[in-house]
Amino acid sequence: MTRLLITGAAGNMGAMLRPLLRRPDRTLRLFDIAEIADIDSATEEFVQGSVTDRAAVAAAVDGVDAILHLGGLSTEDSWANILSINVDGTQAIFDAAVAHGVTRVVTASSNHAVGFWTHDEAAGQPLPGDVSPRPDGFYGWSKAAVEALGRMYHDRFGIDVVNLRIGSSFEKPPNYRGLASWMSPADTARLVEASLSDNAKGFHTVWGISKNTRAWWSGAEGAAIGYRPMEDAEQFAEEFLAEHEWTFDDPILQRVGGAFCDHPLGKRM
Template sequence: MNRILITGGAGKVAALLRPRLARPGRTLRLFDLREPAPLPGAGGREESVIGSVDDPDAVAGACEGVDAVVHLGGLAKEAAPQDALRINAYGSWCVLEGARRAGARVVLASSTHAAGFTDAREAPPGGVPADTPPRPDTMYGWSKVAAEAAGRLYADRFGMDVVCLRIGMWVAEPPGLRGLSMWLSPDDGARLVEAALTAPAPGFRIVWGVSRNTRGICSLAEGEAIGYFPRDDAEAFAARRIAAFGEPDFPGTPELYRMGGAWCEIPLGVPPAGRS
């Protein structure tokens, strides 16, 4: 993969990913509403394109000449239905259509909130399967289900490779107790994206975006099937999190056993005040 388009290229997740995706001979084309800040370690092979994911012409132009698209752009929190539909659902269609025209693979950032009401206590051994049926917890989660469905459509109709990543908590350190099961470390996030970019002919896949957490509730088998072998474990932060929040009661706490955590309780269309 010599030229990769990253939508949401000026965002926080892209800032974690860019230095870790840099390779000799690889160019990262960053697409966002604003110019991305330069990052140490990202290398000099970056391009910037200004535009919105819900502008099909701008997206199609950004896709020209790329081998793959990593679609991180869009709303990252709960939103009003019309905004979730326009930016996340329709925006994902714009990306898929632009990638189709360019002959590019798509790595699509979905979310655990696409399956937010799934009860991990009912999971088979090995954890909740990555392709567990959608049970969105919010308008945001619903928009991610729509994006996954569009990916399935483009894989079936056009034979595209589309890998959907149901991302947990992609941050430097796991926040709160839920993070002990749902954390995706920055390094593992890059390993996951690299696997999705380079797996031979994956077709359509759904994979959990989590690290190899001791308290994990997600199946890692689907990721391993495309070459994703996470190395990091949120347990390294457990003592500090437990000291701050108490010992987790997994079977008795909906915020811990529901895939969507506290988002299952917030009013629809109302941002969850920083809760992940």
């Protein structure tokens, strides 16, 4: 792998991952509508543009070996914006991948693609990484659509696709739900590297979480592509549980999507 395109490279996750994915034998091609000022000229190059601009997408994809697709809206928004940016934008990425012979696309899906699955429905077993979609809003639906696009482009065009159902990828868990759903920056990079490896040929949908003591989402699908998380959100437990009791009776913990399942969609339409 010599040239990796990162869409949405100016966003929080893109900025977090860039230093962790740099290697002497790899060039990171950064693509975003926002300008990126801190380019490392030895390992990075920048193409400015939006996923809604197909000519810009084609220019960004031309000459890369793989794509890490982080670009798009990362929370609830209007139906029109979700369709234009998350769905049409992702289809543009896949279409350009076919046109330019790119054989590996790693997509940032989300736990919100399956947000209405519950701990009770897991029936005492870890919830599989490829459990069927049950989106908790327009954003979650768009991520389920992205996964389905990946399935079609794999079956029809033979592209290797890995959908990452990311939990909470931040420096630390954003709340006590993150004790189950957190994925550390270093583990996020480990998951991306596994997704780019030969172990990940084919089509895969995996959870993006660390090795959390309180996790109830399966690590088996990630392990199958070589993902070995090293960190555990339990290091933050004392801080968060000082104010909250850990119980799966709480809908925030009971449902995959947590509070997103209660989001007032009508106010954003």
